[in-house]
Amino acid sequence: MTFESHGRSVVALDRISLQVHAGEFLCVVGPSGSGKSTLLRVVAGLHRQSVGEVRIEADRPGTPLTAMVFQEHALLPWRTVRDNVTFGLENRGVARGEREARAREMLAMVGLARFAQYYPHQLSGGMKQRVGIARALANDPEVLLMDEPLAALDAQTRAIMQEELLRIWATLGKTVVYVTHSLEEALLLGDRVVLLTARPGRVSHIYPVDLGRPRGLEVRASPVYGALLETIWSRLREEVVRAIAADRGADSGAVRE
């Protein structure tokens, strides 16, 4: 995967080979600029990769392969909560009755049944992101993609949303690829955690998270959690240091030119 940046092409992702199991909750972590989001965007079809392929197994024609929950929610401000949720269905020509039934169901699931007629600007950050999740789920994709969906929220709201996400995932059994910069979040949510290297992003390690299900915030007290966090963090730390060193090198190089 290469990128055009200031007229030079930059290799963002390199030799990524990754298999996601059906129904799995896969978390992707890595230093800033490791191409976590790019990876997700390639899977979503928002970026065309220069080399390689993304394959998604699907047996339900008419439903999309992926649906993305964006970091900044990216709701349409001129549509009500309900009409944001039905947007994808509308574009695919799903009948009105079915659209609205689906929206009701999804909004109930994310706890926003009473807010169907509100506009996004009338909602808090956490509520907007709930709408973003309902919008993605309403499309019933094969793979749910989440790009740091809780990063912009305050700590308390984030903790509540993490538990909600676990509940929803347990109910629907969707395959999820979840990008985050928080190791704690990855360990709380994921079945496996993929660590990417500094740019160009490669798969450094894949860690299975043997913490059992159902999982809640109390896992943070378990010794397995602590040990895993320590292992991944020491690895991630190396990558972050490498990324910072690489940035410094690039800077001094630019000065010398």
Next chain:
Amino acid sequence: MSAAGRRLADRWIAIASPIALLAVWEWASATGLLRTAFFPRPSTIAVHLRDLALDGTLWGHLATTLARIGWSFSLAAVLGVAVGLAMGLWRRLREGLDPVFAAIYPIPSVLFLPLASFLVPPGEIALVVTTAVTSFFLVAFTTTHGVRQIDRLVVEAARHYGAGGWRLFAAVLLPGALPYIFSGLRLGLGFALIVVVAVEIVSASRGLGALLWLSWQVLKVEDMYATFFVIALLGALLSYGLAALRARLLPWVPDVGER
């Protein structure tokens, strides 16, 4: 103070300030501080305004001006929105037209009257076209900007959820630009009034501008002020009317009532 109380206070100020101005004027003219030959008392002007209204003179001129504004503004709005959308969507078109627009836009609109008279039948049509020019540019500018300022992430999300082509335009780009289009229309309507009065002063025998100019030339100063008042009131009503329409049609724009 509560929010409702503050809003009431704002309204009160909006009504009280013009009344206070008129009161000071009344007092200054009555005591001879202002010469009544040039600054007649507002109460005298009100009597003249009533007479103009009662003998029908005012309504004829008002109807003429309103019809001209209606035609000019419609012309400017339709063309301005269409051209503005096209410029917002296609970079090449925007880069080509920008310098031309930048050069033509600052020319005082009245100066287009002779040009318009060469291009279209002189008289009423030339007058309407001239009046439309500045409004057209205002609407086109704001519409272009309205399309350009739409959050790219929102457009990307809309595409991701399957909106493309006509659907992307109708469900995303057009509504995304609408708040700006409305601002442009409001400005354009205001300028249509300004220009139509100016053009009527220069070239027409009917309309509020003509009435104002005629009154001045025969030194009917009170009638001139009465016409002034009608024009000012008309401007305020058109502006507030469009703002109210915007609040109704665009409920998703935050705090639209306060702006």
